[in-house]
Amino acid sequence: MPISKPAERDHIHTRAIQCAGYKRKDGLWDIDGYLTDTKSYTFENLDRGNIPSGDPIHHMVMRITVDDNLTIQSAEASTEYSPYSICGAITDSFSKLKGLQIGPGWRRKVNEIMGGTAGCTHLRDLLVGPLAVTAYQTIIPMRKSDSQNKPPKRRPAIIGTCHAYASDGPIVKRQWPSFYDAPE
Numbered sequence: 001m002p003i004s005k006p007a008e009r010d011h012i013h014t015r016a017i018q019c020a021g022y023k024r025k026d027g028l029w030d031i032d033g034y035l036t037d038t039k040s041y042t043f044e045n046l047d048r049g050n051i052p053s054g055d056p057i058h059h060m061v062m063r064i065t066v067d068d069n070l071t072i073q074s075a076e077a078s079t080e081y082s083p084y085s086i087c088g089a090i091t092d093s094f095s096k097l098k099g100l101q102i103g104p105g106w107r108r109k110v111n112e113i114m115g116g117t118a119g120c121t122h123l124r125d126l127l128v129g130p131l132a133v134t135a136y137q138t139i140i141p142m143r144k145s146d147s148q149n150k151p152p153k154r155r156p157a158i159i160g161t162c163h164a165y166a167s168d169g170p171i172v173k174r175q176w177p178s179f180y181d182a183p184e
Helices: 086-096 106-114 121-146 170-175
Strands: 013-023 031-038 041-045 049-051 058-064 072-081
Touching: 013 121, 031 121, 058 121, 072 086, 072 121, 086 106, 086 121, 106 121
Parallel strands: none
Antiparallel strands: 013 031, 031 058, 041 049, 058 072
16 A cells, blocks of 8 residues: 655655675675765755755765675775765774674674764664665575575574564465464
């Protein structure tokens, strides 16, 4: 069902996020993410001067390289545009993510390493949400296709993460019957 028709309104801000996952020839995976913020109006900025309508306020790029277990082998970031000239100085810090695994406790661990002044809010948000989900969406289906006819030995981590994957729902009953929790 579509959302309702909007009230009359003026477009002010756009945040565009794009992520892509790649299988590398060496067996690792690259997950690239791009975050761009634009305004629909021209405004003055102390560090950059006049920022015309449609020009990026933020344009940031991040790549994480992960293995089959979603463990980060390397992480790099670049701030191409930002409202302050100092923003790009923090990007080298993202290399500290090496060894971190995308999985339970992911957000907490990233915030311990890159939270507050130790990181960039925009890059951290890109990393913990869209990039992590893109890594999962890129790698897990490929791993599943390799073991298509083998039932899982452990309860799939995705069970219970959303309405569709409710442990007592039809998707779990169909795909992972041994982990299905029949309603009482």
